[in-house]
Amino acid sequence: MGLGEHLAILPILLPLLATGGMLFLHERQYKIKSAISLLVVGAVLVVDWMLLLRGTQDTTVYFLGNWPAPFGIVLVADLLSATMLVLAGTLGFCTLLFSLARWDRAGPRFHGLFLLLLMGVNGAFLTGDLFNLFVFFEVLLASSYGLALHGSGSPRVRSGLHYIGINLMASSLFLIGASLIYGAAGTLNMADIALRMDTLAPEDKGIFDTGVTVLGLAFLIKVGMWPLGFWLPATYSAAGAPVAAVFAILSKVGVYAVLRMSALLSVSEVGLSGFFSKWLFAGGIATILYGCVMALSARSFSRVACACVFMSSGTLLCTLSIGTHKVLAGGLYYMMISTLSIGAFFLLIELLNRVRGTNAAVLAEPVFTDEYQDPFEDGEFDEAQGVVVIPAAVALLSGGFLICAILLAGLPPMAGFIGKFAMMTGTLAEKGADSRSAWIFVGFLAFSSLATMVAIVRIGIEALWVPKDEPTPRVAPVEFISIAGLLAVCIVMTVMSGWVMDRMDTMAIFLYDVTHYIHAVLNTTGVPLPLEEVQP
Amino acid sequence: MELVLAIGMGVLTASGVWLVLRPRTFQVIMGLSLLSYAVNLFIFSMGRLRVGAPAVLNGAEDMAASYTDPLPQALVLTAIVIGFAMTALFLVVLLTARGLTGTDHVDGQENEP
Numbered sequence: 001m002g003l004g005e006h007l008a009i010l011p012i013l014l015p016l017l018a019t020g021g022m023l024f025l026h027e028r029q030y031k032i033k034s035a036i037s038l039l040v041v042g043a044v045l046v047v048d049w050m051l052l053l054r055g056t057q058d059t060t061v062y063f064l065g066n067w068p069a070p071f072g073i074v075l076v077a078d079l080l081s082a083t084m085l086v087l088a089g090t091l092g093f094c095t096l097l098f099s100l101a102r103w104d105r106a107g108p109r110f111h112g113l114f115l116l117l118l119m120g121v122n123g124a125f126l127t128g129d130l131f132n133l134f135v136f137f138e139v140l141l142a143s144s145y146g147l148a149l150h151g152s153g154s155p156r157v158r159s160g161l162h163y164i165g166i167n168l169m170a171s172s173l174f175l176i177g178a179s180l181i182y183g184a185a186g187t188l189n190m191a192d193i194a195l196r197m198d199t200l201a202p203e204d205k206g207i208f209d210t211g212v213t214v215l216g217l218a219f220l221i222k223v224g225m226w227p228l229g230f231w232l233p234a235t236y237s238a239a240g241a242p243v244a245a246v247f248a249i250l251s252k253v254g255v256y257a258v259l260r261m262s263a264l265l266s267v268s269e270v271g272l273s274g275f276f277s278k279w280l281f282a283g284g285i286a287t288i289l290y291g292c293v294m295a296l297s298a299r300s301f302s303r304v305a306c307a308c309v310f311m312s313s314g315t316l317l318c319t320l321s322i323g324t325h326k327v328l329a330g331g332l333y334y335m336m337i338s339t340l341s342i343g344a345f346f347l348l349i350e351l352l353n354r355v356r357g358t359n360a361a362v363l364a365e366p367v368f369t370d371e372y373q374d375p376f377e378d379g380e381f382d383e384a385q386g387v388v389v390i391p392a393a394v395a396l397l398s399g400g401f402l403i404c405a406i407l408l409a410g411l412p413p414m415a416g417f418i419g420k421f422a423m424m425t426g427t428l429a430e431k432g433a434d435s436r437s438a439w440i441f442v443g444f445l446a447f448s449s450l451a452t453m454v455a456i457v458r459i460g461i462e463a464l465w466v467p468k469d470e471p472t473p474r475v476a477p478v479e480f481i482s483i484a485g486l487l488a489v490c491i492v493m494t495v496m497s498g499w500v501m502d503r504m505d506t507m508a509i510f511l512y513d514v515t516h517y518i519h520a521v522l523n524t525t526g527v528p529l530p531l532e533e534v535q536p
Numbered sequence: 537m538e539l540v541l542a543i544g545m546g547v548l549t550a551s552g553v554w555l556v557l558r559p560r561t562f563q564v565i566m567g568l569s570l571l572s573y574a575v576n577l578f579i580f581s582m583g584r585l586r587v588g589a590p591a592v593l594n595g596a597e598d599m600a601a602s603y604t605d606p607l608p609q610a611l612v613l614t615a616i617v618i619g620f621a622m623t624a625l626f627l628v629v630l631l632t633a634r635g636l637t638g639t640d641h642v643d644g645q646e647n648e649p
Binding site: 086121131135138142145153154156157160161162164165168169171172176179180182183188349 | 575625636
């Protein structure tokens with residue numbers, strides 16, 4: 001069998017192997033390390049694309065150790081998983097590129113942690129098994145703890161402490177939910193769970209519903225739904241720029257998990273979907289409102305960016321709760337755009353703060369002197385390497401900022417508008433023009449655009465137009481290239497929006513076609529054993 | 537048996553939650569540990585309680601019903617390992633926070649009375 005059949009495991013395996021290999025390299029050999037991680041993330045991105053192109057025809061199911069599905073562990077790369085993989089790979093590649101200018105040397109083992117984070121994210125998107133979802137969540141969380149603390153310093157450690165504590169609690173909830181579901185359904189394979197939903201004994205039904213709710217709670221903490229998301233701004237604004245940018249995908253992992261679960265549970269009529277989606281909708285609206293208030297009261301860039309994360313999460317929760325495929329297609333399109341543009345915004349923030357001259361605590365003293373080898377013992381630490389002073393730096397930054405602002409606020413020429421418009425029309429077409437909840441959603445969507453615009457414009461004027469007599473910021477070319485890459489993907493998605501929306505539509509229909517998923521996982525057999533081939 | 541286990545988990549969870557909500561980092565980590573013990577016991581109980589039954593198959597004549605469910609045990613093992621690593625990591629961050637802020641309060645500063 002060729003490499004093609006092992007494609008689905010490569011996004012997990014490649015980063016893991018590369019991280020293992022990096023343990024043999026000294027911290028001073030950062031050039032080799034950066035080359036390896038760029039190569040690996042690029043390769044993973046290529047694999048993601050191959051899976052996506054394959055996923056349009058059929059769902060790829062990979063049986064680990066060739067055990068059949070409900071007993072062994074499976075990786076399932078359907079259209080949604082593959083799209084999420086491409087999103088994660090794109091964001092990961094660009095942020096990695098950005099970090100090469102200086103951030104990867106702000107502390108030890110950046111590249112290893114970064115690759116492990118991508119491995120966890122990819123695994124969470126690919127797995128078809130509830131317990132492995134937990135394991136991959138832990139992998140991505142463990143490396144995110146390391147990355148949140150990357151660069152050290154008192155604010156990072158303080159917010160990292162809260163972040164770790166809250167996520168450990170969330171992991172406990174995850175385990176409780178998963179084991180409740182196992183106790184009721186007797187399986188952890190997602191397809192098998194969906195299959196057994198209808199044949200549950202009535203006394204197990206309550207246990208199952210409780211399990212799903214507790215599990216949902218654990219996911220929603222990751223998403224940052226309103227009462228559960230107060231940890232998010234502190235962590236994201238304290239983290240270094242590329243770390244915060246790549247964290248933009250973490251909340252989307254939570255969204256993906258909620259989406260996958262709700263799609264699989266929608267197979268049963270007796271499910272708690274009505275109850276669940278009502279709460280999801282209320283939570284989503286509350287999250288959008290919280291994001292709006294936060295954006296309008298924000299006095300720093302990172303607070304605005306965190307508010308954008310909240311608005312994006314809230315909007316997605318609402319689209320999930322409405323759940324019909326037209327709305328969902330718009331929501332998924334919006335998710336891609338908002339993730340990439342929030343990532344680009346976090347990267348821009350750091351450069352803009354450099355313009356503002358408020359780059360406080362970017363690089364702090366290492367905590368463990370014995371652990372840490374300063375690669376710049378003879379030189380200036382704060383100086384980015386290979387810097388060319390671009391006279392037009394501020395102009396380029398302003399251009400990037402403008403595109404980013406239009407994307408985030410959802411103004412007409414750019415993709416943010418297309419996504420929001422698709423969601424609005426989808427909702428109104430589905431629920432009818434006299435539905436109260438539809439108008440609430442449309443209203444809040446419009447209001448969140450306004451709030452984002454007001455906040456970004458106000459803070460942008462202060463940063464870019466208020467005259468200051470500070471020297472021109474020094475920006476390395478890779479930093480420009482990475483931001484330009486993220487924004488270019490958004491622009492390409494704008495130009496090709498018809499084609500992309502068609503794909504999203506297919507994906508949304510596919511997603512709720514649960515029988516297809518179940519069939520792909522449970523009725524496909526793995527590779528036939530060699531013994532059987534020999535027999536006539 | 538069920539009652540003892542339920543009371544044990546309840547006490548562990550209650551003390552864990554109380555400790556997690558306390559202001560000192562050491563209390564938080566103790567609370568998290570107690571919570572993870574309770575969760576591990578809970579995963580066990582979801583495989584249904586059986587006393588004196590072996591965990592692995594050893595003969596053809598036995599019915600599957602006469603064994604304890606082996607899957608929760610595998611899950612607990614994984615959960616223990618992960619929980620152990622995370623507790624160790626939290627401990628390191630706790631000590632670092634103590635060193636950097638000079639206090640063991642979770643917010644890095646004492647509440648002014």
